[in-house]
Every structure is written in C-alpha cells, then in structure tokens.
Amino acid sequence: MPTIDQTLAQYSELFMLLGAMAFTVAFIAFCWDLAKSSKTIKAVEDRLAAEHATADVAVLVGAAGASSGSAAGRTAGGSAGQAHTVEMASDSMNYGKERRAAARIGVALTVLATVILAAGVLTRGLAAHRVPWGNMYEFCTTGALMVAVVYLIALTRKDLRFLGSFVIGLVVVMLIAATIGFPTPVAHLIPALQSYWIIIHVSVAVLASALFTLTFAMSVLQLIQGNREARGRAGKADKLAFMRLVPSALTLENAAYRINAVSFVFWTFTLVLGAIWAEEAWGRYWGWDTKEVWTFVIWVVYAGYLHARATRGWTGTRAAWLSIVGYLCVVFNFTIVNVFFAGLHSYAGV
Amino acid sequence: MSQTPDGAQRHDDAGAPAPDGPGTGGGKGRAVTDRKRNRKRDDVAVPALGFLGMLRWAWTQLTSMRTALFLLLLLAVAAVPGSLFPQRPANPAVVTQYLTDNPEVGPWLDRFQLFDVYSSVWFSAIYLLLFLSLIGCVIPRAIQHYKAMRSQPPRTPRRLSRLPEYGSMAVPAEAGLSARSAVEEAARLLKRRGYRVNVRDADTDRPSVGAERGFAKEIGNLVFHTSLIGVLVSVAIGGQFGYTGQRVLVEGETFVNSLIGYDSFNPGTGFTEDRLDPFSLTLDKFEVVFDRESTTHYGQPLDFTATMSVREPGQPAEQQVLKVNHPLTIGGSNVYLMGNGYAPVVTIRDGEGNIAHQGPVVAIPNDGAYTSTMVIKVPDAKPEQLGFVGFFLPTAMEGEDGVAYGSDPDPMNPRLYLNSYYGDLGLDNGDPKNVFVLDTSNLTVLNDRNQDSGGIELAAYETKELPNGMGSITFDGLVRYAALDIHHDPGKLGALVFSSLAMAGLGASLFIGRRRVWVRAGTHDDGRTMVEWGLLARGEDHRLAPEAATISKLLRDQWLTDAGPQAHNSKSAAGVDNS
C-alpha cells in the first residue's frame, strides 16, 4: 500500500479550516441579506409599480402579455378587501434587477469557500491515495462540499439566494461537526471498505443527501411562508419581514418536489447499489443491519412524500412535513446511527 | 397516469380546463375516480349488499391512494424498532443476553416479536397489505393505460386559451396557407417531436390536430410498482430455497460442503440437502497485513488474504484467493471471508498421562489488538473431564497494576491466560452446546487467581502442570483461522433484475413529461390564417412552458411570419379568449 503523504494531509486540514471560516463569513453575509430585506423589497416594489403600469398598457394594446409569475408582490387570498398584502419574492425565482450587495458577497464567499474546501477534500484524497470517504470526518467534509456545489449549481439556474443562510448554515454545521466532533487523521481504508463500490455507493448517497438538504431548507421555508400567507389572509400583521425575499409557499413546494424527485432516484440508487455491495462484502444483499434499516426508512418516507403529492388532502403542509421528517431521518442515519448503533457499518472511524 | 395536480390546477380549479372525458385528465382524473369510489362506498353501506358488498368495500378502501400512503408511512415506522432492539436472525446471542439482563421487559418485548421485527406478524401484515394495495392499484391502471395507448388523443377543447400554456399567431394572407394545410403541417411537426397526432375536423372551417406524448411515463410507473412485487417475490424465493452456513476454518483444515461440515447452518423451509453444491475447501494460508507506518492508526488491519484450495468433483484442485469484498463463487454457492483470528495450538495431557487433546483451539478476537477469548473442553480426559477458559493475547504486555493486556495484533509475545476446571462438562446428554461457552456451574476450579495454584499463564512452548495431578497443558504453537460464510440464494438474480427494472421505471415515471397539444387553425375575414395552440400537462411537468415556447418557435419558423399576438396563460395574466 502506498505511503500516506503526511505533509499533504496537513495542508488538507488547513484548507478545511480555511474553508470553514470562509463559509462562516458567507453565512453571516446571507443573514445580513435577509435582515436588510426590507430595504431591498422597497426597491422591488418601486420597480414593480413601474412594470405594472407598462403591463397594463400592454394588455390594453393586446400586443404582449405579462409572463407567468413575474409579479413579485401579490395579494394572498380572495377577499382582497380586508386582507393584508403579503409581500414575497417572484414565483419564477429568476434573478431580478435590484442589487443585493450582501447576497452577492455571500455568493462570492461561497464560491471562494467551496474552492478552498474542494482543495481540502482533494488533498485529503491525494494524501491517502484513495477516495476520501472512509470515516465520519471524511463523510462530513465531502458532504459539506457536495451541498455547497449543488447549491452553487442551483444558483446558476435560479435565484435561490434566499436559501443561503439555511444551506450555508448547514454546511458550517457539517464542517464544525467534522473538525471538532470527528477529527480523524488520514489513514488507509480497512479491508471492508476496500472496494470500488465505495466510490459508487458513497458518492450517490452524498449527492442524494445534499439534494435532500436543499429541499429540507425549502420545506421549512414553505411552512413559514404558508403560515405567513395565512396570517395575511386573516388580516394579521406581517411579523417576518425577511420572508419577503422568499417566494410563495406553493412555489417552494413545487421546487422542493422537483428536487426531491431527483434525490429520491439517487437514494434508490444508493439503496440498490448498497445492496449489491453488501452482497459482495457480506454475502447477503439485505440483512436489516441498522444502517440498512434507516436507509430503507428514509426511502419509504420519501416514497410517502411522492405519494402524498398525488393524494388529495396531503399536498402542501403535510407533504412539507414529510420532506422534513425524511431529512431528519437522513441526519439521524448519518449521525446517531453511525456513532451510537452497533452494526456492520460501524467502521465510521469515530 | 400521474395524478399529481400541479399548482395551477389545485389553486385555480374554477379556471382549470377539462378538455377530455372523466378519468383521463391530469389532476382531475384522480378526483373523478375518487368521487366514483365514494359513490360505490355509499352503495355498499347498505347492509343488503352483504358479504360481497363488504368485500368490495374493503377492496376499494385498500386500493385507494390514501390507504397506500398510510401503509407506506406505517411501514417506515414499523421498520424502526428493528434498529433499536437486537434482532434474532442477525444476533441471537445478543438477544439472549438482552433477555437475561432485562427479565421484566424482555419477555414482553419478545411477545410482541420485537426481536424478530422483520418476520413479525405485524410487520408482515403491513407489507403484505401494501403489496395487495399495490396490485389492486396496478392492474386497473395497466388496463386503463393500455386503452389510452390505443385511443386517439382527446377531442380539441373549445377554448384552447384556457389551457395552462397557450399561443396564437396570424399568418398573412400572402402566404397562401389554408387552415387545413396549417393543421396538417403542425401535425407533421408535432409528430417529429415524438407526439402521436390525430387531425380532426379537416373539412370544416376550424380544423385542428390533437397530439399526445409521454406514454412511457405511465409505463415506467407501472413497471416500477410491478418490479417491487418482483423484488418481494425474489426475496421470498431466496429465503425459501436458499441457505446460509458458517464455518471456521483453521490453516491446513479442509471443509467439505455437507451438513456436518458446518458450525452453524440456516436453511430455508424449502431446502433439501441435495441442494448443497459438492465441493471442498482447504485453507492453505491466511495472511494479514497491519498498518505499520501510521502513527495514529498503528496496527489497523489493511489486508486479509485467504489462500484456498478449491476442489470440485471431477476437477483438479485449484488455488484461489479469498478476500473481504472478493467472494469465491463455486457452483451456485458463494464463500465470503467474514472474520479471522488466532487458534493457539495446545496439547493437554490428562491425569493418566495420556494426550486428551492436541490441536488448534479457535480464539475469538474482541478488539483491534486481537485480545481473544478462548474455551477448551476436554471430554476425553480421565479420570476427570477438563475445561479451560480464558484469554489469548498475541502481544502481551503487563500494565502497572500487573494485569496483562494485548498491545498489538501481530504475535510478538503470544501468551495464554487460562483458568481450569474439572468435573462433568455436560456434553454427554446430547443437548447442543455452544463450543465457545463453558458452563462452570457443575465444575470444580483447579486454577484461577483466587486459588493457591493461581491462574495458568503460558508463553510459547511452555507447559503448566495442573494441581492435584489432573494433568498438564502445553502451548505448542499458533495458527490463524478464517471465519467463512457460505451462502446460496436462488432469488438473488431475480432481485437484481427487478430492482434494476424498478430503477429504470422510476426514472421514466418521474422524468418523462406526459403532455397534450392541440393546434387549431381558421381563416380570418381579411384572409389571414389564424393559428392557435394550447398545451396541457398530465401530472407534474415543469417543462411545459419551455415545450410551449419550442412549439411556438417551430410554428413561426414554419410559416415565417412576424410574431402575432401571443399570450401565456397564468394566474397573473389570463389569455385573450379568441374562440
């Protein structure tokens, strides 16, 4: 077995630390962005007022229509008479024209932090001459990297900066857990993990988990926004001004559904590929090992979520709760099960 | 069919179009079916319907989506206790220990089958009901989809502008495009995009084309759900006709694949002995590599390699390498390397001076330094049977308190620490006994710390005389052993095939868009040809708007006109009604 490169391993730890610090600052920037949202919203309102004026003209002339969901502010509920107007972001989740300096700083820092963290994960792998997915420290750091990368990719397509404080907050938590909770020096893999299946199985699992992280944040926001919309309909005052940067509950629900559908497929891969590996390593493809039980539970909860979306009376809030419960199971499976439960998967090196 | 109502339909019911008959239109389909079911439910509430009615009622209940969802969530909850309590199939010894440690709650937990969760009555009931529900759901849907695939796209809605995506254009009179040829050209374009098309009312002044695509979505869904049944059946077949067995094989020993060759054996109910593949295995050599470079993981195992001679009838012996993650496949059986350890070789002479035992004794490692427990039973010793229990340490060190501990997994200072007993080992009454446990309740102590004789401590090649002339024990040498699992699972291939099918079906079901397009044309009084089109998704389809844009562009490119009036339908801007 090739010798472990200790110098590179030390660089890796340095990168991880620097990355965690950069993410922390990015997190603060995203929070700042939410905090000063009132000012931003004012700008949006002004722009919209102007846009509405032109849109009305357009409808009159019959030459052009407003494109779907470009209206940022709208009245929630039918009885517009007494209802408060609940302000929220555009349902299209496209980038608007207004400047959000703090959010921009947050995104820029996230990019920087992701690059540094990627260097940390990469050097860790190079130091050990293998994929850096052998213990909790490595799962956490790679998982954090994957969440950040998935988030940045999503950002190139949609304006999901309102998720920044949630998602980057979770990334910071994962990195803190890795560096403080499970610090593990670089080492070779134990024989049970020496298989090409680790590359396939773990990468898909981490990817699915990263996507579930995004939808978890969306579902939480959906519940908050739904509550806010209901308050608006009831004519109560809006107490959560920062939620103005967030699109409507329905938009969040649909977006979360789309991502959850993708991550459910990845989770199915995780489960099936894990079973194939288990067959090769332990001689049975399914044995209700603790880890297998929880992987199965997660799979069934998200299958329930997909079914809920197709069942009357189960869309909206209940579906959001299922998505949240599913994610809590993912976290449980990753932390409590790895650390406290005995089982064949107890290799996590903690 | 995908019944997820999209946002617009759910929140804007009044404005949602119903362009086709009952039971076929997106979110509405489910609603209609549900309503039908409700009606049925009311019918059977009349007691006159009796037993058959009850059955029908139960069936409609069971196959409803709500029940499936409930059962799914119940299944998730029911699976959890299996991770909280030790399970018999995986760990029978731990369960026994748990029952001894918790004499109050233990038996109650056992009564509710919490140590056999996955074969328990309640867990089985949930998944069997779920699969029954699934079958009841899949069959009618398959029939319905078969019909849908053979029928034409539904009639063109009167008001296309009410569809979620709508567009229109005017082709100038100079282009000389008749309404009929406009519709036919549109049909050709749609066909090229994978739609199934049907031109209708061609001879009227408002001809139109109906188009539909994405039948594979529903096929995918059906394949997915059907494959789940396939996986379940495969698992059942594997459990029924397969077997798993364990065998500890010391270096130099040979295992013959027959029932007596196994240390433990768990056959399925349909197992017969002739299912055992005739082969034999010899463990020629077992090699272990521990990490000697790392300061932090010093002594961590890096590699286990078992070199085996495999003999099959009619074939010469063949040497093969068995490793963790690299099982041997011999006929229909797989051999897995599940564990390893040391087997100290000991010679025991009895009180009469005869050799009562000679050979390796398997010691079970408990930690990374291979601190191993071992038990030796010597039923042949005379005048009294002898028993030994204690530890083996590959590299023994002495702590400050004088207690020995193992410090390394390699044998650098191998030592045995044993207590000895004499008396009736209780092996003669025919009850099966665990070879790794010595029941000392009927035995008398010969050696242990509390006796004058002290405990037995042996370094390599040392001999210790037992007190009272009961004999002696010699530590002659050390060999390694491999713990093998031998499995045969005839359902394995089926499980793999069906789970692959399930994954493919799932992908198709979730990511293929099922949509319908209608294009209608007519000639305006001023000679322009007016073309309008509308799109409808069936189920969740976030790519409907991009598809509408593509179709709009295709049609414009086709007739090379200036853009006519066009509107997107949405909540914020209702389209212009031009029907």
Ligand code: HEM
């Ligand atoms: C082992 C249990 C089951 C699992 C794991 C499962 C899984 C799934 C998944 C992942 C989907 C999403 C596919 C899609 O959205 O197109 C789905 C859809 C669906 N399932 Fe199941 N299912 C199970 C049992 C059932 C049962 C028993 C029924 C019948 C009552 C059922 C009826 C449906 C229906 C109607 C859909 C379509 C929903 C839609 O298209 O969004 N499923 N199922």
